[in-house]
Amino acid sequence: MKTRRVISYEKEPTAIQHAKLTGSVAEKALSIIRSRSLTYQQKLRALAKVAEDSIPYPELSDHTLKLMKEGILHDLDEGHAPYRPRYILPDYMKLIENGSKFLEIEPPKNMYDAIGALISMYANVPSITSYPVYLGDIDKLLQPFVKTVSSSELVNLLIMFWRIIDRMLPDAFVHANLSPNDNIITRKLLDIELKVKQVVPNLTLKFDLEHTPRDLVIKAIVNALHLSKPYLVNDILVRKDWPQGYGVASCYNILPYAGGSFTLIRVNLYRIATKYNGDIDLILNEGIPEVVKAAAELVEARTSFIVEESGFFETSFLVNEEFIYEDNFTAMFGIYALAEALEYIAKANNLKGEYGYDEEVNKIAINIIEKLYNEVEKYHIKYLKASNGKMVLHSQAGISTDKETPGIRVKYGKEPHPYDYVELLSIMHKYIKAGTSEIFTFNQTARHNPEAVYDIVVGAFKKGMKFFSITSTFSEFIRVTGYLIKKEDLEKFKEGKVARHDTAYLGAEAVINQRALSRRPLGLDELFKLGLRVTQ
Amino acid sequence: MRKNNKTRSSHEALVAGIVPSSFVDGPGNRLVVFLQGCNLRCIYCQNPETWDPTGKKNPLCIKVSLEELLRVVNKYIDFISGITFSGGEPLLQWRFIREFSRKFKSLHPDKTIIVDSNIDVESSILIEVSKYVDYFTPDIKAPNPELYRKVTGGLGNFTRMISNLKLLDSMGKIYEVRLPIIPTITDSEEVFNEWINILKEHVNSNVRLRIIKFRPHGVANSFLKNKTVNEEVVKNLINMLKINGFTNIVYLG
Ligand code: SF4
Numbered sequence: 001m002k003t004r005r006v007i008s009y010e011k012e013p014t015a016i017q018h019a020k021l022t023g024s025v026a027e028k029a030l031s032i033i034r035s036r037s038l039t040y041q042q043k044l045r046a047l048a049k050v051a052e053d054s055i056p057y058p059e060l061s062d063h064t065l066k067l068m069k070e071g072i073l074h075d076l077d078e079g080h081a082p083y084r085p086r087y088i089l090p091d092y093m094k095l096i097e098n099g100s101k102f103l104e105i106e107p108p109k110n111m112y113d114a115i116g117a118l119i120s121m122y123a124n125v126p127s128i129t130s131y132p133v134y135l136g137d138i139d140k141l142l143q144p145f146v147k148t149v150s151s152s153e154l155v156n157l158l159i160m161f162w163r164i165i166d167r168m169l170p171d172a173f174v175h176a177n178l179s180p181n182d183n184i185i186t187r188k189l190l191d192i193e194l195k196v197k198q199v200v201p202n203l204t205l206k207f208d209l210e211h212t213p214r215d216l217v218i219k220a221i222v223n224a225l226h227l228s229k230p231y232l233v234n235d236i237l238v239r240k241d242w243p244q245g246y247g248v249a250s251c252y253n254i255l256p257y258a259g260g261s262f263t264l265i266r267v268n269l270y271r272i273a274t275k276y277n278g279d280i281d282l283i284l285n286e287g288i289p290e291v292v293k294a295a296a297e298l299v300e301a302r303t304s305f306i307v308e309e310s311g312f313f314e315t316s317f318l319v320n321e322e323f324i325y326e327d328n329f330t331a332m333f334g335i336y337a338l339a340e341a342l343e344y345i346a347k348a349n350n351l352k353g354e355y356g357y358d359e360e361v362n363k364i365a366i367n368i369i370e371k372l373y374n375e376v377e378k379y380h381i382k383y384l385k386a387s388n389g390k391m392v393l394h395s396q397a398g399i400s401t402d403k404e405t406p407g408i409r410v411k412y413g414k415e416p417h418p419y420d421y422v423e424l425l426s427i428m429h430k431y432i433k434a435g436t437s438e439i440f441t442f443n444q445t446a447r448h449n450p451e452a453v454y455d456i457v458v459g460a461f462k463k464g465m466k467f468f469s470i471t472s473t474f475s476e477f478i479r480v481t482g483y484l485i486k487k488e489d490l491e492k493f494k495e496g497k498v499a500r501h502d503t504a505y506l507g508a509e510a511v512i513n514q515r516a517l518s519r520r521p522l523g524l525d526e527l528f529k530l531g532l533r534v535t536q
Numbered sequence: 537m538r539k540n541n542k543t544r545s546s547h548e549a550l551v552a553g554i555v556p557s558s559f560v561d562g563p564g565n566r567l568v569v570f571l572q573g574c575n576l577r578c579i580y581c582q583n584p585e586t587w588d589p590t591g592k593k594n595p596l597c598i599k600v601s602l603e604e605l606l607r608v609v610n611k612y613i614d615f616i617s618g619i620t621f622s623g624g625e626p627l628l629q630w631r632f633i634r635e636f637s638r639k640f641k642s643l644h645p646d647k648t649i650i651v652d653s654n655i656d657v658e659s660s661i662l663i664e665v666s667k668y669v670d671y672f673t674p675d676i677k678a679p680n681p682e683l684y685r686k687v688t689g690g691l692g693n694f695t696r697m698i699s700n701l702k703l704l705d706s707m708g709k710i711y712e713v714r715l716p717i718i719p720t721i722t723d724s725e726e727v728f729n730e731w732i733n734i735l736k737e738h739v740n741s742n743v744r745l746r747i748i749k750f751r752p753h754g755v756a757n758s759f760l761k762n763k764t765v766n767e768e769v770v771k772n773l774i775n776m777l778k779i780n781g782f783t784n785i786v787y788l789g
Contacts, residue, residue, distance in 0.1 A: 449560070452566075
């Protein structure tokens, strides 16, 4: 029996590989059509991909091709001839205010109209996966209609809304946002989340340290302890990064509102480290500059193709009706495997310390991020108008086939004490504008004291961290790379009940084994650092 | 930072340890300061190294001035709801607690101070430190004088402890009352019933109760070696408490 499964773009390459793609376009297409493991929708997308990839890749220099071949620079298999931006964040408020001519939607008058309008629109927002990766600040969109229904109707409608999103858009990267303002929609949705227990949609609460009420954030934290979502964003700091407004899409991509990101390329920092034998000078002064140069070329080629060749910005109703503006698009420079890079560098330089713990190793990590940022700032790419022509750094959560650690995270199970992790991350987050997702795991003690998690989040945000992702040892969902899966599914997998060999599950196992926050006294060295000393 | 014999000063404390982040010592995330010295010798005590008030036998014991402690706390201040003094019996150094708390509260009026005390001390001390301390988290080690003496190594004064409980409740200074389940001593239904009666008589029924199951780890007394408490026993106590109107119960397992 086939079970409905939440799919994700990241899993599709695996599924497609199962269809054993070799040979001519026709052969590839036929093997997709004949596949017994792909759903209809997956076949459709895989076929489109085969067609797209039969077109030659945009022309690139040997320098860039070489770095791609070396496995240092990746295009994340976005396709040879992109015909829509990777991530689109429409201004759904316009739909609420004006309706849409193209979709033949009148401005909504009540909650029924509003939810109907949103669902209709979601089905028409493209992305790299074809699913909409951003659903808007749901509370802001629906708040105007709260009075048009009774309170029990409201709850029923919201449950229906949430179920339709999950069943119609079964992609773990479909991401809803909640604004920093307190309102009944946000509170009801948090209740519903605990009740329906769906991994879709992924969820973010924008947390404004000055305005979001404490009890609302704690309510969200209770959810996060049980479901590993919502994710919390430091609204005050992120608003400064994106004055035009922002949304959180897909796997923690923080992007300009009414726009989005043309493309995401990523760089394997571990591969840079090994290429230069762990020589810190060479990594900083050769490895990073050369890959950023190549990335800029790749991004330029891909974005130019979307804007100039594909006709997307001339024909899409999203553009014509000003749900998005070409000027509000950027492109992401993703990084990952920082942990492995540092492990390698430390070994090559005879450093005993570990990333996350040792000041010297942490400093190297910070230097790498700083250098990446400075190099990226040197390149001006024509169409990245939302970010003054610059690519923006994104700590990439990884894809399921990765063996390396996502983004700038410390390795699974090796995370330092939250205070120390915050200290390190708050420095790095300064440079990362397009989102990151380091995971903080809490244990049973947090269940009875979610206020304590609140304290840590507040401390982290005051120190300058921009994003905070919570999970617990008792959470029903587990965060794998950038998306969530049900622990139940993992258990089934472990028991061998479901025969799907997906590396994502192995990753999940690592998350479960992660060290949870413990009540640990300061050691002698720490007391010493604080100016206290045991003198016998 | 010298280490010396006795400290009864209001500006210096003998500290047995500092935990910068705890989720189980009061509301929110808290920095916990363990003060050296105890007036009791509980048979289930897990910190016997904190007993000696001179700290001589505790190699990790340090002498910390008020300013030094404030500096340490400051490093973590954005991450915590407040500070918990534990021990030992922290109120043996009540002058320090009072002075520190006075200073701390003037700097951080929104943060709380909690004292994790056995409250088997002079009531005047409780009243005095209450000026600056927000809450206490007393332990009711046993529900009658006889058992209480047995549990506290013959040193406890049941009447004093229990009247202090009432006093703190009337002042609204109780954050949580702790009930330790100790094998063969406080793990019978009989004892549970007595506890319930004592609670009914001395504290409000919405009081937060924390059940603490004895763990053999780190216990000095050989009498308790290899003894454990059955999960069913804990469940039974929780049930009995609920039936009697105490519904605010925390048990971390
Ligand atoms: S009062 Fe606390 S520290 Fe003192 S002996 Fe009893 S359990 Fe140990």
